[in-house]
Amino acid sequence: MVSEIQFDPMIVVFAKQPVAGKVKTRLAKKTGSDNALKVYNYLLNHTKDTVSDSGFDYVMHYDNLQKGSSLGERLSHAFDLYKNNCAVIFIGTDFPFITIELIIKAVDRLKLNDVVIGPSLDGGYYLIGLKEKRDLFEGIDWSTENVLEQTIAKVSNHKYYLLPEYYDIDTFNDLKKYVADYPESGLAVVAGQFL
Numbered sequence: 001m002v003s004e005i006q007f008d009p010m011i012v013v014f015a016k017q018p019v020a021g022k023v024k025t026r027l028a029k030k031t032g033s034d035n036a037l038k039v040y041n042y043l044l045n046h047t048k049d050t051v052s053d054s055g056f057d058y059v060m061h062y063d064n065l066q067k068g069s070s071l072g073e074r075l076s077h078a079f080d081l082y083k084n085n086c087a088v089i090f091i092g093t094d095f096p097f098i099t100i101e102l103i104i105k106a107v108d109r110l111k112l113n114d115v116v117i118g119p120s121l122d123g124g125y126y127l128i129g130l131k132e133k134r135d136l137f138e139g140i141d142w143s144t145e146n147v148l149e150q151t152i153a154k155v156s157n158h159k160y161y162l163l164p165e166y167y168d169i170d171t172f173n174d175l176k177k178y179v180a181d182y183p184e185s186g187l188a189v190v191a192g193q194f195l
Contacts, residue, residue: 007111009087009129011051011058011103012078014066015044016093024094030172035194042190043169044093051091054103072137079133089116089129094168096178096187097126102163109161117155118163119148126168 016023018041020033028036051058059082066074075090082088087110091098095118102118110116110129115136118127123145130136140150152160169175169187179188179195 007086007107008057009089009107009110010082010084011054011056011089011091012061012082013047013051013058013091013093014061014074014078015047016040016063018044024170026171027169027175031175031194038190038193039169039175039187040093042187043096046096046186047091047093047098050098050100051103054100056103056107071142072140075128076133076137079130079137083133087129087131089127091127092168094170095120095126095166096169096182096185097166102127106163109163112159113161114158115155115160116163117148117151117160119165121165121167122170123148124168125151126166127163 018037020037021028023040024036027039031039048060061078061082067077068074078090079088089103089106089110091103106116106118106127106129110131114131116127116129117125120126124143124147128151134154136151136154139154140147167174167177169178175187175191176195178185179191182188
């Protein structure tokens with residue numbers, strides 16, 4: 001078991017360069033590319049600020065650094081790049097619920113488990129942390145509602161922990177739900193400019 005002092009995972013924020021028409025494309029179908037970019041920029045900055053404030057080592061891993069044709073290949077490559085720490089935790093940029101407390105919980109649970117997963121209501125995950133890659137990113141039907149189920153099947157013989165389930169902001173309905181649920185949030189203020 002890794003000692004308390006040595007356990008310092010690298011948090012890797014998987015992000016796209018903030019370019020209208022290239023980010024939040026499903027959301028842009030209803031809001032337009034410029035408004036989708038506003039939402040993306042808010043989520044990107046919120047994620048970056050929260051991860052930075054957590055005090056853990058982190059890197060913004062933008063799409064121009066990502067190698068591979070599938071998300072699984074890109075995650076695998078990034079894991080190899082940043083595994084010099086004792087573990088890697090991946091977080092996406094479409095998750096408005098990220099908090100320092102949730103990051104700390106993910107790190108604490110990863111100390112005691114091989115894998116920690118933050119499940120999304122859409123069948124994917126908003127966070128995954130692991131100590132060893134194994135074949136975790138292979139044979140997954142990426143961008144489908146099967147990602148979480150297939151990932152759990154791959155880790156079922158290992159010790160894993162599921163964080164609380166949340167939803168991502170991928171679509172117009174996701175954004176509307178979030179704004180209705182959290183009308184005083186910074187994201188609601190941004191979205192209020194065009195909703």
